[in-house]
Structures are given as C-alpha cells and as structure tokens.
Amino acid sequence: MNGDERMHDDGDDYLWDHSGQVDPQVARLERLLGAYAHPETPRRQLVSSVAPSVTALHRGNRRHLRWRAAFAAAAVLMLCAIGTRTWYQQRLHWEAGRPWQVVSQQGEVRIDGRNAGPSATLDTTGILETGPATVARLRAAGIGEIALGEGSRLRLVETRSGRHRIELQQGRLWARVWAPPGQFGVGVPGADVIDMGCEFLLDIDAHGNGILTVRSGWVQVDNLRREVLVPQGTRVRLNGGGAAGSPHANDASQAFIAALEAIDGRDGMVNPAGAEVRALIAASRPQDAISLLSLLQAYPRLAEGPMFERMAHLLPGVPASRAAWEAGRIEQLNAWWAALPYPRLKRWWMQWPDALPSRSEKIAAWLHSPPGG
C-alpha cells in the first residue's frame, strides 16, 4: 500500500468493515446493488443415484459411478442367467428309473394294493390306484406335477432325463408340465397323449373313451390312425376303439359339437356339401376355426364343399383360394395354422407360469368337476 492509499485508510473504514463515517457513495451502491445478492436459497440436493457417499466422494466423479452401476447390472444379469440355466438343467435332469414322489393325498391311495404312506413313491414296477373321493398328487420327475382323482389307475412306464411316460388305465388325471415338447406323455387305452408344454385334464374310462381338456399350451393326441393337436381353451373326445375326434372350443355350441362328432364318427366320409357339414358351418364362430382346420387337415376332401370358404372367412387375414389349395395344400394349411390365436408350439417356454406350483384346492376342484366341465 503506498502513501496515498494510507491517507485514504481512515476514509475507507466504512468500505472495509462498515465502521467509521459512512461513505455516501458506497452506501448508495450497497443499496442499489443489494438486490443482486445471492438469494439465500437452500442448497439443491443431489439426486440419490449420484448422491455422494463416503466411498463415492473418494473415488471420483459421476462417470465412475455410472461405470460401476453398469458393471454391477451386468454382473447381476450374468448371475441371473447362470442361475436360470442351472435351475433349468436341474429341472430336466432325472436319474433313469428314479421313483416319483407322492407329495400329498386325500382319501384312499394304494400302491400295488397296499395303502400308500405319507412319503410313498411310485416306481416303474408299481401301480397306483385311488378310491372314492380321493385326490393323490405326485411330482412328475422334476418337470412338473400330476394329480389323480377318484377311481383312477396309473402306472409309471418309463422315467429318465428327456423322457417320462405314464399309463392312465382309467380315471381322471390332471397334469402340469413345463419342459420341452415331447418329454412327458400319457398312454391311455388306444392312444398316446403327448405334452407339448402345457396343463391339461384327462378323463378316461377303462375302454379308452373320454375327454381331454387343455388349459394351457398344446397337447398332441396320437392313436396311430390320426394325430390331433389340441390347443389351450379347447377339448377333444377320445375313442378307445377309433380315431380321436377333432378339437373344439370349450364354449362351442351343442349343435356345433354334434355336427363335429357326426363327421368324426364317419371318419370324414360325409358329403362335403351334405347336412352334417352345413350344420357345422351354420353353428361355427371365429373361435371354432381350430375345429374346421383340423377337419380339413384330416379329411382334405371336405374342402370340395363350403367348408373351405367358411374357413377362409373365419381367418380373413390369410390369403386363400381353391387354386392355391389344389396347388399346395400343405402351404395353405400351414398359413391357417400360423394365423390361429394360440401360443406358438416352438415357444413352449412362454408358458412359464406352468413351472410354478399349483394350489391344492384348485386341483381338487378340477378333479371333482363333471367330466368335460
């Protein structure tokens, strides 16, 4: 500070610390400029994802936090993938011949004629039978579960990784399986019922007559005379002495079902423009397309009548013409199959809720409901 500045020191006291004589110009500037001062607003809080923690403050800036979060997310995803794969492999793995566990039972359950205890198992030499008002529930290897209603008779035919077969000689069976198509199958008198990743209810008498109701996914019925694909929300009649019927929607009308059974009963050998076909067409709705398509696939001659036009009308988004049908029937059928509003067979894993356990009271209610109900 030079001498001139020292001479001003006394006069600058007010400028320095508001002491001494008030400097009018400084005071006026204070008054004018005070409105521009910091508004004393509270500090803006950092968003939680980047709020400083003890470690974050010492580790650097926000970019590092983002990288750490990304790596953490990737690690979690990788662990989930590994966990899911391990769980899936364990679910499908089953030692050959290993017995199935009876997990619960209500009423009278016998294995090889003896009352089953609380921790009973069923192996490939045994036969499980149920008495009146009975529900027996078993774990189907590691891929699902089954339950038997009253008056049922079941045999475990084969069980190993990738292939599990049981035989329902009579009675009512509920099954829920989450596994690749074909791993689980049920033999009934005169036919095989193959799981395609699904949940179903099977009601059969000792002669192989009965009804299959599919609750989710797809089931294939094969009796060496005919293969029938049955999607969720539909059911099909099984005939121990003949071919399986065609599937129909659970809520199809009685007139439709009667016409369908009349055509199936004659193995499709009806007049393509006859009374049975006309009755079927008259009672058909868009949700009955599965039935018409199954008939056309099993009995192509029916396409000579009005069933072809009706099918094209029920699935208007699929180009269809008689010329195309005659040139390549398989392509036309495939196009219609692809347009049906059911889960894709190749996406069986999308039915993942079937991997979850079911409630016992629900199963019991289904097993006690009227056949086909």
Add this chain to the structure above:
Amino acid sequence: MSDADPMPALVEAARQGDAGAMDALYRRFAPVVHGVLLGHVQKADADDLTQDVFETAIQRLGELRESAAFPGWILSIARRAAADARRKRTPLTGVDIERASSQSEHGDRLDAERSLAAIRALPEAYRDTLMLRLVEGLSGPEIALRTGLTPGSVRVNLHRGMALLRAALAGTTKGASVR
C-alpha cells in the same frame, strides 16, 4: 455440524458424506461463489450456476487434498463455470434478468445496471472484491476469510477498486495495478 464450526472441519465432515456440513459450507460460501459469478453473467444465471458449482464441488470433494484450501478451490471452480457460461452466446436463462430486477424506481435501476457494468469492467481482483463487498454485503475481513486472500490484499483491492469505480461512474478512468 453447524455454521459455527471451523471451515476445515466442515470440509472434512462433508467429505465423509455429512449433509449438514455440506449445507453449512453452502451457506458460508454461496455468496462468495455468487459474487464471483455475477462478475461474468446475469443474476439469474449466477443463481443457477451457484448451485451447479456446489454440486460439482461436493461430487469432487474427494479430490481436494487440503481442507484449508477449500475457499480458493471452490472459487476456481466458480471461475471455470463463469468462463464456460461466458463462452455461450446467450444467457443460460434467456432472460435479461437485470432489466427485470426488483428495483422499484426506474432511475435507481438504471444506476444499478450502470454500476454493475462498471464493476464488471474492472480487473478481476477488484471486480471480485467489490462484488463481494457491494453486492453480497460481506465486510473486508469476511471476504478475506472466505476467499483465502490476506486481509491486507483485500483492503488494497477494495481501496483501489473503489477508486477505479468512482472514476468510472464519474466518467473518468484511472489506471491502476492489481495487487
């Protein structure tokens, strides 16, 4: 932590994640940061940038080696923020806040704007010191404490800066060296 705690202790506590210490640092240094920013940008932008500067400072507090160096360190952040803002052609807010200030009398408002413009035209040391004294209302000792400058330097800067400002407002200009 309270406002009465020594600055290095506040910095250390904030470094450990103490939100109360962060708030106390903000209350103590926000006027200083704001005053420095106001030397470069309009008031509304200075208000916003003050928050940004503290957000940056708190996130990077781990990089500060000496807690006692906090005043100079945060002012350097403020000056960089001001330089970045100045490089932008338009005000951050897009509003000429000085003209929309709460000055009731038209003449006073013009005088305030003229005074602000004159302070902004001063060399940095005088500009910052006068902003803190005349706008933010800090006394010389407070300015010294919160900027890390010595009281002597602050007093000289105030004296010389005020002399230059008087001359500028009177329509005359005097050259002066910055200490």
